[in-house]
């Protein structure tokens with residue numbers, strides 16, 4: 001599978017799943033745009049490492065996915081966007097009646113609305129190029145719910161709906177839109193949930209991992225960032241040209257329960 005000649009823009013890709021996807025896209029030959037809201041030397045170094053490792057062009061562009069203008073500017077500054085991976089995401093865990101309104105707004109903006117803005121900016125470029133792939137990183141929580149994650153679950157269900165609409169609006173064109181629904185992947189986002197969950201359930205770390213996080217993941221293993229990247233590369237392949245408007249679960253059997 002060669003993605004040589006394609007440019008992949010991956011939102012929220014200086015860490016975790018986004019970074020894993022960037023590496024797999026680059027391994028397949030795509031040029032990659034790395035993004036986050038910070039502008040540290042380390043962010044630019046990530047792009048340089050990808051170029052050194054995979055021999056492709058890689059660039060870091062700072063853009064805050066909570067801001068509509070910056071979402072659209074990211075795509076414009078990329079100059080090309082054959083593959084759009086909407087991955088940026090944050091989490092907050094609290095019961096609905098204690099859930100801070102500003103956290104709700106931030107999660108909806110970053111995990112859902114950003115994908116609307118980047119997709120709106122990218123589709124004209126894909127149409128001009130005559131080929132495009134939109135891959136939205138949803139979650140098992142885009143298909144099922146858990147307590148204390150109201151904003152995240154609303155946003156992830158929302159992005160599954162946005163994926164379907166994007167697919168229908170592009171169905172007659174060589175453009176597809178799909179969502180990957182990961183189960184638990186051990187990334188900084190998941191690490192950050194462990195202390196709160198330990199407190200909420202009055203458990204130690206190992207117990208939280210085994211009994212809360214992997215409780216619903218029948219494989220009892222975390223999925224990996226490389227598996228997310230491999231799935232995204234597959235969705236960009238010719239074999240996936242008729243796969244559109246759907247979700248692919250990479251969740252160790254979570255949603256089969």
Ligand code: NAD
Nearest residue numbers: 012013014015016017036037065088089139184185187189
């Ligand atoms: P992570 O915290 O490692 O990465 C999140 C990325 O989003 C980072 O690169 C961060 O810089 C970026 N980001 C956050 N706010 C941003 C903003 N305002 N503007 C631009 N970038 C921003 O987390 P992760 O686990 O790799 O999560 C990536 C995606 O995968 C998220 O959408 C998450 O919901 C989804 N997901 C993760 C898991 C999991 O178990 N880790 C499971 C299902 C879905």
